[in-house]
Amino acid sequence: MIQKEKTNEQLVSSNLSLSKFSQSIGITLEMATKESARLHLIPNKEVINAFGIIHGGIIATLADTCMGMILRAANIPAVTLELAINYLSVTKPGDKLIAEGKVIHFGGSVITTQCLISSDNGRKIAFAKGTFFHYKH
Template sequence: MDISEETKSRLLQNLSSPFDGNLLGVKVADAERGKIIIEVEPKEEFTNGLGIIHGGVTASLCDTAMGGAAMTLGIIPVTVEMKINYISPAGTDNKLVGVGKVVKEGRTLIFAEGEIYYKDKLVAQSLGTYIVKNPNMSSK
């Protein structure tokens, strides 16, 4: 990880929140400034009536990946808006991998992109805008 120990600690703490950490089981696989890779072992409870991962779970993972990428900058991001494109379905027999990247870092807004993969296949792409809630903590 190419980020400060304080940022790494805050990142892991924030991504281990009751929603992400306990419900979805998000784990940080790798992180550097402006980028993060997360992993989730999907559960049957994550599926819809068709037996594929529910779009809401995929959207949550996109938001978590993009927000996590923003957190690597040493700030606390809050989602302002998000867009997602669902590209292909995912099942529960392999982990889901989320990649979040900061596209543009501003003083008040962060723009990020996210991708979710299942068996090396692109499942979803997203774009998000995040407001910086603690600009004094920014590492800029």
């Protein structure tokens, strides 16, 4: 897990905003720096699948958003090239999900990140790897 230490870099978070889509499903930004980010989501019953558990697409969106916010904090215009996710446990409406992401490698135009999503009681829900393309305007 990522340490929650206060640094000057965390001030970047106050200048960032989530996309309207991320906001619409309830994602909240806690902090983002050029190396890590922490977001959370308390999913409601509107995002369950046919089995009554949180839809995997919501969890994937949380992971992708978390990793992307790091790049936004670093002022790097980037788009997702690949998102790989392993679902480790199910989760239900009302469970607080915490996404903690970090950069693994800043390449020239390709950036590799990872994200662990856990419940607030420490249960691991999903692990994701994101590959992003740094595009130049």
